[in-house]
Structures are given as C-alpha cells and as structure tokens.
Amino acid sequence: MTTLTSPTSTTPRWRTALRRATDRRYMPVAGSVLTLVLMLVVGEMRYGGSSGFLTPRLVSNLLVDNSYLLVLAIGMTFVIITGGIDLSVGAVVALTGLVIATLLPMGLPLPVVLLVAVLIGSAMGLIIGVMVQVFDIQPFIASLGVMFLARGLANVVSVNSLAITDEGFASLAAWNVTFGEKANQFRLNAAMLVALVLLIVGFYLLHYTRFGRTVYGVGVGDAGNAIDLMGLRAGRTVLWVYVISGTCAGIAGILFALYTKSGYNLTGIGMELDAIAAVVIGGTILTGGGGYILGTAVGVMVYGLIQVLISREGLGEAWWTKIFIGAVLLVFVIVQRFLTARRR
Amino acid sequence: MSQATSPVVEMTGITIEFPGVKALDGVDFRLFPGEVHALMGENGAGKSTLIKVLTGVYQAGAGRIVVDGVERTFSGTDEAQEAGISTVYQEVNLVGNLSVAENVMLGHEPRTGPFISWRAMRRAAREYLARLHVDVDPGAELSSLSVAVQQLCAIARATVVDAKVLILDEPTSSLQKNEVDELFAVVRELKERGVAILFVSHFLDQVYEISDRMTVLRNGRLVGEYLTPELPRLELVSKMIGRAEGELGSIEARAHRVAESAHDGTPRVRAVGLGKHGRVEPFDLELFPGQIVGLVGLLGSGRTEAARLIYGADRPDSGELELDGKRVRLPHPNAALRHDVAFSSEDRKREGIIGDLTVRENIALAVQTVRGVWRRVPKKEIDEIVDRFMEALNIHPRNPAMLLKNLSGGNQQKVLLARWLATSPKVLVLDEPTRGIDVGAKAEVQRLVIELADRGMSVLFISSEFEEVLRVSERVRIVRDRVVADELVNGPELTSQVLVERIAQTPEKGAVA
Structure with a gap:
C-alpha cells in the first residue's frame, strides 16, 4: 500500500499549498486573472497620466456599465457548468424591459412590476429547463426556441422604443452614493448593488451548497449518471439551473432598463453571446464541469476593460471591441481544450 | 454462517424487462x-441488473424486495441508501471534476446551516x-488520481452511510494484487461488524477466497444458491455456462485439423x-498463415x-507485435487495416453494423477506409x-439496397x-462471430472461416461456444483471469469437457498439469 500513501504528515505545508495553487482546476481562472492584470498594466502604461489608469472611478464605471452583463453571466455560469447553454437571455432582457415600460404607465405599483419582470424571466427559464430535462431536448435547441419566443413576445408588446418616465423608476435609476473626488470618486448605484449581491448569493449557492456541487457533478458529462447513483437528484438540478439563468435574465432586464430608461424590442440582440463570452473568458469550461463564479466576475471585468481600452485608443467603432473579444475568447477556448484534453 | 439469523435482504421473483429482452426472470436472492455473498454469472447473465434493482436504479416489473423484514419499493438510489444499502458500482461512478472529499461525502456532507463546511468535510x-489505509489529499481533484485510488474512494464513500448491506460490483477489476488484499481486509472487517456484503467478480480465485455463499x-x-465450500470450481463454471458436465463431454469435436508441425518459417502474427495494464497480462502468441x-x-x-x-484498438503498454517478421506498431485500427489485419467486434450492434445504411454501404465501408477518405472507389468496383x-456468403435477401437493420442477426454478421x-x-x-445467430447461420460462418x-x-477465433472453437481451431489458447495461458x-x-476443466483450474494447478 505504500504506493498509494503519500506521507502528508512529513510533507511541508508550503508544498501542499503550492500544489493546491497550481492545481489545474484553477488554471483557466488564473489565466483570466492574468489577462485582467495584463490589460491593467497596458492601460497604466498608455493612459496612466498623472492620476493613473486603475482608479476607483474606473472600477466604478466598469461595474455601472456592466452590471446587467454580470448578472446574466452569473446565471449563465450555472448553466455552462452543467454542460448546457442558454441562448434566450438577450431576448428575455428585451422582453422584460418592454413589459416594465408598458406596465408602469398603466398605474401598477413599481414593486409589482419589477416582480412580474423577474418572474417572466424565471418562467422562460422554466420552459427551457422542462424541455431539457423532461423532454430530453438539447439545451441549444430548447433555449433557441425560447429565444425566438421571448423576442416575438417583445415585438407583440411594442415595436417602438418606449421611454420609461415613471417617477419611482427614474429615482431608482438615479439613486447613487458617491465617495471621494474626481479620479478617486467611486459611485455606487442600485444596479451595481444588485449585481454584487447576486454575485455573493451565486458564490455561496455554487460553492457552499449541495445544490451547487451537484451542478458540477452533472457537468461531468455522463448525463447525471454518477450523481444519481450517489443518491443526489441530477434531473432536478438541471431544471433549476435554467430557472436560475432565466431569473437572472429577468433581473438583468430590469438593470438594463434602469441603465437605458427605456424598453425596446431590439435590445439585447447578441447579449447572450456576450454573457457566454464573459463566462468562458472567466475560466468556465464550455463543455461543463468546471468554473468559478468569481472567475465569471473577472471575465466580465475583462470584457468591460476591453471596451474601455478600445475607446481610449480612439477606435470608436464597436467592431473593434468584437474583434478583441473574439481574439481573447479563441485563446481561452484553446487553453481550455488543452486543459480538458489532459484530463482524459 | 448460521441459518438461524433472518436475511437482511430477501428478493423473490424479481422480473424486469427491457425492450425486447427479459433481463431478469423470476430471480430469488x-x-x-x-x-x-458472491453473485456469479457470465456477462449479460443479469448480475448488474439485479444489483440495480436492489439499489433503486431500476424498478422491477414483478417481485418483492424485503429489507430488514419490511417490504420496500425503491424509486431512487437515495431511498435504497436510506434503507442502508450502499453500493460500489462496476465502473467507478464518481465525479472526476470534484474533489476527493466531495466524492466521499457528497450527500452526507457536514453543513452549518445550508452551507457546506469544507473544513469539516475534508476532515x-x-x-x-484512513480507515481504508488510503492517505490522499482530500482537496485534490479526483480525476488526478489513479483508478485504483478512485476505486478506494468509492468504497470509502460506501462506508460513510452506516450500511447494513454493502454491494461491491467488480471492485477489484482495476486493482493490483496487494490492493486487492487490502480491500479484502476491509471487507472482512465490515463482515465482522455484521454488514452483509454482496460481491461480484469475474475472478474465481477471489470469489473462493472471500465469499461464504454464492x-x-x-x-x-x-x-x-450454494455454500461456497460445497461448490467445486468445475461445477460452478458449468453452472455459469449452462451445460451439464456429462453433456459437455459427449459433444464430439469434429473436423479436427490436426496441427502437424507444418507451420514453420515466420509466423504471420x-x-x-x-x-x-488492467486489461490483460503480457502474453505471447503465434499465428501462422492458414492457421x-x-x-x-x-x-x-x-x-x-x-x-x-493485436488489432490496435487498444494500445499495449508492454511487449511487441510482429507481422510477417517485421516489428510493427498499430496505434489505431486503421493502421492494422493497412497491414491487412481485420477485426470483427463481439459487440455487433455497437461496434459493428451501421443499421441505417444499406447492405451495400456497410460492405463498402472498410474498402473505402483502406483507400482513404478522399479517394473515390468507383461504383462499378x-x-x-x-x-x-x-x-x-449467401447473404439473404440478396438485395444490396436494403437497410442493414432489417436483416436477421446471422445475415448482419455475414x-x-x-x-x-x-x-x-x-x-x-x-x-464472437456467431453470437446470437441461429444454428444454420452458425454452421455457414464456421464453414466460411x-x-x-x-x-x-x-484467423484468431474467439467464442464462448467451446464446441465451435474445437470445430474450427487447430490450436486453442485458454484465457483465464486476464492471463492468456495454456x-x-x-x-x-480435446473436448469441451477438457476446456471447462482447464478454465476452472487455478493457475497454480495449471502450471503443474
């Protein structure tokens, strides 16, 4: 049995720590953190100036501009870790925005409208979950169907951009607390707060609950076989991850409406792909089974930072952002490929 | 084992049907x-199915399951686990991307409130x-460990529940000898504590070493059902393959192609x-032209x-292969085909036929492979x-445009x-070129070979039907417990009887005989 045992008692503590740190499970996330640091260094060198590039204001702006994306990406992380995908979230964002914009003028109280918006998202997620789990339809197809459904419903609600003029909503959108001055100014708004709270909830749900660990177990790619044999319920878990993703999409729809103060049937086209890109850049394995919520947060930051760098560089056109995101994404997918190939 | 105690598990009349197959038919256990208690039988005899009925993976179509005097129906593995039935499955059924600690503890993890307490879980x-004398970092990713250690983790997991019944389905298939000894020590310990253990293994030696009843x-x-000491190996084997000893002996091997020393020169293989490792022990084999x-x-x-x-479907990790005296490496079946080695799989349905293609396309497949994907094979050819x-080959019906799945098993094989x-x-x-095909087709395939x-x-001819092997082969190699022996x-x-005896022999005796 000596071959099996490694005398941990005599192994120095630092060596165990080192091995843990270089564990291949952390490699993709380490890669995204490295990318983030690299981009910050480049930014500092090119636009550092007198006040520096990495300022509280930059971080604040990144979070304000991308809070809806962060929320989408958190939900998407759950789905992708199970080995699935949810293409419907962009359309759900458009639908909830329009629902808010039409329901508020009808005189419904704001909390009710917001709850309805979130529940619309949950319902869309539930449809996907049932199709995937009960009818054994591929997540790609199921969520594609719901994407068309949600986009179609949005067109039914309105084909025009509807401005949201409700006072309560406007004050919610305008609410913020600022700390510091000028470059050191950190502005905290409602959307950012919601996104950060969801980040913490997602983190605990995924890493500290039995449900979260089952999500990983399902993602191992044996159709939940091993998880079921362990006495855990794989099917229920798969259903729930789509409900989570849909709910996040509903919440992101609210945040996006707060951000733009309007609802429009053509918003969020391709937003689901942005969310997927952020999740993958954040180190979640696209084939399932591996990833971290905090990695996703890093991925969203990388995504936002690319946009910042592109605009600072004066390359105003949006496609430069796409090109860079695409390049970063390809690199990450290749890295993942090597990491998962070694696993086999 | 005294009969006075009442059984902890009693299954009666268990019947379960899958589409087209009666997997279990009125089985008592x-x-x-x-x-x-060892559960014995060849592959496909229904051992794994019976285990899955007991553990709640499958629901029996008919029959009763009584656990601890209470009749139960398990609709899921969690319910069986709650009833004290713990299982280590044939393939390591753990989650490779989670840590060792999670794989051992998941479902029983220590929690504070709803949250997993990682520190307590790892401890x-x-x-x-440690009870199984395994010392690995509980935080390590499971798939980074060897299969043997993973197997031991699975057993550790099974001991987490206070199990009354522990099912070990082929637990030793990926273990080395010393690891098996270690496992058996644990099994004996559990047995002393009054745990009922269901043990499944293909290794007869191990079954006789550890089991009390089969x-x-x-x-x-x-x-x-038999007491192990009262059932000699030979009898066990003939019960497993289902022929009475006398009957086995009476079948006359015909058409002996007596192997004179006509085969000299270089062997073809x-x-x-x-x-x-873990599949088959190193072996020597010679195969001459026309043999x-x-x-x-x-x-x-x-x-x-x-x-x-030999065919290159798996890569050997020791030894050499020579074809016509030249050393070759066959990393892939395609390479074997290029060296004029062809292999027909035992699993016709999964690794052989493509049912939705026509007979013509199925036949042309390998020719196309040899030519390469881009070179068109002329239609006329x-x-x-x-x-x-x-x-x-006398394939019926003689219609090359028919979908292969619509042909009978024998014709599919042809x-x-x-x-x-x-x-x-x-x-x-x-x-197994004649598995599941009728007697007439069998004879045709044999004649063809x-x-x-x-x-x-x-030709290297593998079959479970000894008479068939004896009918066509010049030489016969016995494979026993992963060793290609005598x-x-x-x-x-040389009769079926002799083969049965040889297979039932312990390797030690085999060396003497």
Missing part, C-alpha cells in the same frame, strides 16, 4: 448479515479514507509479451482485450465486390464478415 473524508445466474434466470487459433475463456476473462491489442460477397473480407486481409480476428484458412488466411493442440482427446 437473499443476503444474510455478516456474510459475503471527515480524511478519516473515512448465487449463480444464467441468462436472467436463477440457477441456484507474433506477439511477444504483449499486454496492457486458426481459438481463444476460449469466460466472458470478461481478457480474451477480447487480447484481441484488441463496389458493385462487383458487393455482388461477389453477397453470393459467396455482412460484417463481408466488409472485412472485402479488404482482403491476411489476418482476421473474429470476436475454415475455407478462408485453407486459402491461407490466419496452448492446447486440437485433437480427438
């Missing part, structure tokens, strides 16, 4: 506390592993020390694994090949043979 996992299944039916060598052994004994090494083989013969191989490896050998083809020359004195 009982398990007493503090005993190791508990370490303790359970139940034998065959083709989904119960053969009987020569394996020296070829082996793969048919039979490989016999129980299903799962390693005969298919040996064939797969394919038609010619298809016509020739359909004629020669189409498969045609596919490989169309590549005009020099070496043909046939794994002999004809091919007469024309100089070398080479026997076929002759009038």
